[in-house]
Amino acid sequence: MIGALTPAAESPWDLGARLSRTPAPAAVVIFGASGDLTHRKLMPALYNLALQQLLPPEMAIVGVARTAWTDDEFRDEMRRAVDAHSRSGRTDGDVWHGFARRLRYVPASFDDPQAYARLDALLRELDVEMGTRGNRLFYLATAPEFFPLIGERLGAVGLSGQGEGNFSRLVVEKPFGEDLASARALNHRLEAVFEESQVYRIDHYLGKETVQNLLVLRFGNAIFEPIWNRRYVDHVQITVAEDLGVETRGGYYDQSGALRDIVQNHIFQVLSIVAMEPPARFASRDVRDEKVKVLRAIPPLRAEEVARSAVRGQYGAGFIGGTPVPGYRTEQGVDPASNTETFVALRLFIENWRWAGTPFYVRTGKRLPRRASEVAIQFKSAPHLPFIDTPVEAIAPNLLTLRIQPDEGASLKFVAKVPGTRVDLRTVSMDFAYGSSFLRASPEAYERLLLDALIGDSTLFTRWDEVERAWEIVDDVIAMWAAQGADFPNYEAGTWGPEAADDLIARDGRRWRRL
């Protein structure tokens, strides 16, 4: 009937090159609607989707939080949030008017069973009033301790059920557990209510344009695949460096640390994309099957290897950009005797035919000299240089760098002749910068991911077996570090981490890239 919207896969229209896929009618329910994530990311993303004609006409957005707002107060608050944080600037009056009428609010405590009955009644009402057709997308933008509770309460009132013609999906923010055991416990409670295919575990790194471009660069170009293996690649470095400290997240971060906050999710996701085999199709199951195979091929870091292959650090006071900054232990919300790591470096191996013997060095840290996320593929040196007086060692080997942020792009270093009468060689760089080639702004990661969740495309979400395996890899490290004391702080803010991190890679005769 008119007013019904169809998923792209079922669209009777030939969308061609110009028309965009749009999701089926649905109600999006955001738990934690008064929180920072909703203000900064979720609501601006939903508004921008509406602005681009990418949301279904039949749609409702329901906020759930403890704050005692009315519908109108919620709308006003969300408009302020969109005005402040949307990439498209301040709201357009007409578009906002049409968008705001979709917004509803349920003031509730997440553990109150009556609240879920009220929510259920409201959603049924919206099915009639807004034509949302029984489709629901629940977004858990709350503190992680509420994830299982909310899931179970939704199940108790039947909101996790889906039939032939309607869906119920659950989007879960990170962290998904704090170690292997807690992640399994969380998943066990969620899977009692929602099937795996209904759960969308979000890792916003996968929504970043440049991370998706890793897939395109690898599998859309024929020149890289033949050399993307142990025969030609000497090693790989993955860096996620931040110059910021913990800012207002001290309380959360002190319970988490860099290993849980960045390595177990973002870095392992990027690593699995860098190292995966080509999927047959760019479809959810194919891509995620290949990613999890990579993670399965990484042997967990056992206790006896931690000293050799894992380094942790915590920043002390120092300087960032010429400005003094405090040490981690004096940050707001942080235990003054905290042993939480703010820096991690790991040496990993992927034991499969493609990568056996090729080390993957990963590092992440806070209060490093600059913000930079990148993947660097260091190729092996040329076996022989037929140029007189130019030893192989004098020439830097080829390096392919894929920059995730900032200055998104890629560059390839290769050797060229210095102009002149002699044969002098020097490394030069061939650059591709997103900012130079495509001047248009990339969509926010949350726009892409929300749209995919509504459409039912889980390609860019992490499947449980990926999450579980990622925890398995680092679980011993977590346990050991928790059991042992630490000589912290062990690096100054504004440096590239503790000396032990340099030693970790230097033992293999290599060194970290200078970013």
Add this chain to the structure above:
Amino acid sequence: MNVEGSGPGAELAQGREVAWDGHVENVTELARRLGALRDRPGGPPLPVAGVLNLVAVPLVGEVVEVEGLIESLADHQPSRAVVVALDPDGEGIDAHLEARAQLLSGSANVVVELARITLHGDRTRAAASAVLPLLRSDLPTFLWWPRTPDPDDPLLDALAETADRVVTEAGRGHEAHRALDCLLRTVASEGAAITDLAWGAITPWRQLVTQLVGPEHVATMRAGGVAEIWHAGPEHTMEALLLAGWLRDCLGARLLIELHARPDVADGGLVEVHLESLRGMRLAIERIPGRSSAAIIVSGPGEPSRRRVLPLPEPTRAGLLAGELELQRRDRPFERALPLAATVAGR
């Protein structure tokens, strides 16, 4: 900003536009001079950020407007642009070269290199050969033909040979039926992928229709239904005809299509679209004047009518052109809609 040495490249790097004007006998000299605008003695030339070549052939009197529009695209699509003007009087080639840079990724990059060449006298017959040396190799080349294409025009034919994609504005300056006929013949005769800005202009309308009409209703519309399209102005517009052609393509030959003029609306474009199936389901999309939104009214037998307001972006000419420059493949729905639009128009 990294500024080395002096010269035009250094001026560019400081955000100043640099230009050169002169008269030449051969375009090869212009290609050299265009490169020289980026020179910085004592340092490397300022790097170029470019993703495409854009060749434009404006009508006499529209050169300034076209150049301004191309420059406005630098925020979106960095390009090497060649604007071709023809003057049957005089001799040789007058040229105006300019370059503009932006700070990208921490360093200055040239984002627009514009060459306007005015071909005089018998040089007007050699436009294609004058354009070719000015194009950057290995970049996709777009030909913007901001008027109705004449399939018998040797200049269009020659320039289309060099282009991967041709963007026309067939609806400008001619009544739509005749323009549609010319466009149809041009698409049939040229090898390059061809599109028209009027087709881009109806994309937001098509997006709404695909969002609002589900598969069951598409099936009933294919069995027989009515589409009514109201357009601004007294005469049928290219937008209205193309939308009609697209609906006919998607919903089949049994769909009855009626076009209605709204002479009281002067700002061009579509005003309203109504779809009604034989089962009495009705959809109305009505543009809200002066706003980037439309009122949507949906009703059916035994159902209350529902009204809501949804975004309906109002495209600008620059925005439409920018959109076309992002596409590098053939637009099959357009190519199918075009002959069907002609049948609706009675041609």
